Amino acid sequence: MNLSKVKPISLKQQAFESIKNAIIEQSILPGEILYERQLSEMLGISRTPVRESIPLLELEGWVKSVPRKGTFVCNISEKDVEEVIQIRRAIESLVVELLIPAISDKEIEHIEEIYGIQAQLIQDKNKFINTDKDFHIYLAQLSGNVRLSNLMQTISDQLRWFGVRALGAPDRNEHTLKEHAALIDAIKMRDIEEAKKAVITHINRTREAILKNLQL
Structure with a gap:
């Protein structure tokens, strides 16, 4: 060898x-x-x-x-945002569909630990965004689909870039935590449809915050 x-x-x-x-x-x-x-x-x-x-x-x-x-x-264009958001909706909808049937109580506890860390970083925009990335990538890893997880990793830097811009919106970090909490609740109930609804709501509201702040 x-x-x-x-x-x-x-x-x-x-x-x-x-x-x-x-x-x-x-x-x-x-x-x-x-x-x-x-x-x-x-x-x-x-x-x-x-x-x-x-x-x-x-x-x-x-x-x-x-x-x-x-x-x-480079500037962040509306087209950039829309393209990445479209990919994210598809990826994360599939992520929750795959992870819920297989997720363990211990893995749910770890999701809640990441959430707790993020809640403590609410005043630090960059650390908050980095932990947000950890939250979503961990969910992708739990899907058990390596290629899906890799796709999430591929767009994670752009999501962080857009996310920093999104947090310019008033109270966006607080809203992010509430949206994550709703997703965690749906995962704990093992409710695939509710989890999909929660993740799409989170992504759509993030999109709105990014696009609003592109104009500032």
Whole structure:
């Protein structure tokens, strides 16, 4: 058996992840121009890995390079939101349909633990959103469908990006917790139709909050 040696994460990949997370958390705002020197100084690395990370960011749709003008953080468009929300509705409806017949009491307890953690982070927007991601990805994992879980992972960064924008709506974090609580109640009752209704309501209200705040 031949295996390649495990390599430490490259500086290029570190730069990519750091810049992407700054965009998601809106430390770097949509429309803002990226300056290699500034980013390299903030990250404490040379400009080369920062420069090498830009094509990766552009490939995933986080930034756009404009000849003779520079590299700009992409804006969130209404079309972006609608497309991801459509995918999310389909994925999470199927998730609850698959997980409810098989879920254990211990797994429900863990869902409630994640919910409790999120409730304690209500004043910290970024940590609240990160825990929200953990909540939904854990549900996807409980579906037992690996490909479905992977799809949820694939769109999770965009969902976090949109979610930060959604939390700009008044009391959106409190409403999110109430919507999660309704979903948990339906799961505890092993009621597939009620759980589907709860998750679709949650997704639709998130969509409304995102679109409303795109106009601010």
